[in-house]
Amino acid sequence: MNPALARYLALDYGEKRIGIAIADPSGTIATPAGFIQRRKGKRPPIGEMIRKGEELEARGFLLGLPLDGEGKETERSATVREIGAALAQRTGLPVQYLDERFTTATALRIVREMGGSTRNRKGDVDAMSAAILLQHALNVTE
Numbered sequence: 001m002n003p004a005l006a007r008y009l010a011l012d013y014g015e016k017r018i019g020i021a022i023a024d025p026s027g028t029i030a031t032p033a034g035f036i037q038r039r040k041g042k043r044p045p046i047g048e049m050i051r052k053g054e055e056l057e058a059r060g061f062l063l064g065l066p067l068d069g070e071g072k073e074t075e076r077s078a079t080v081r082e083i084g085a086a087l088a089q090r091t092g093l094p095v096q097y098l099d100e101r102f103t104t105a106t107a108l109r110i111v112r113e114m115g116g117s118t119r120n121r122k123g124d125v126d127a128m129s130a131a132i133l134l135q136h137a138l139n140v141t142e
Helices: 046-055 075-091 103-113 122-139
Strands: 008-013 017-023 030-037 060-065 095-099
Touching: 008 046, 008 075, 008 122, 017 122, 030 046, 030 122, 046 075, 060 075, 060 122, 075 095, 095 122
Parallel strands: 008 060, 060 095
Antiparallel strands: 008 017, 017 030
């Protein structure tokens, strides 16, 4: 349990969708909370992310940081950091980052193991990815 992350909103920022998850008030359990569809060629939907955070009473943000296979930051990492900076500036809430490698693969495996199909459920998979990211952060003890 990591009470420091209680009520954090996790964001798995992708090119087409942003998966969302929220931590419970005790900082014990991460739950998928939907996704935001992105529009190609448009600016990042910072306002929508903030509205979702307000709706879910988030006390901070956890963003998945896309690293390469060697654990180094990428061009997309810089984009995610810019989004985090904008969220922090506009909300005054803390922002943390966590390596998101393998979260989507893990989410796909979980959905398949539960007997479900991932076809036409990409948004659900993205939300599950955000929940996996957040649960990992919650499980890290201080």
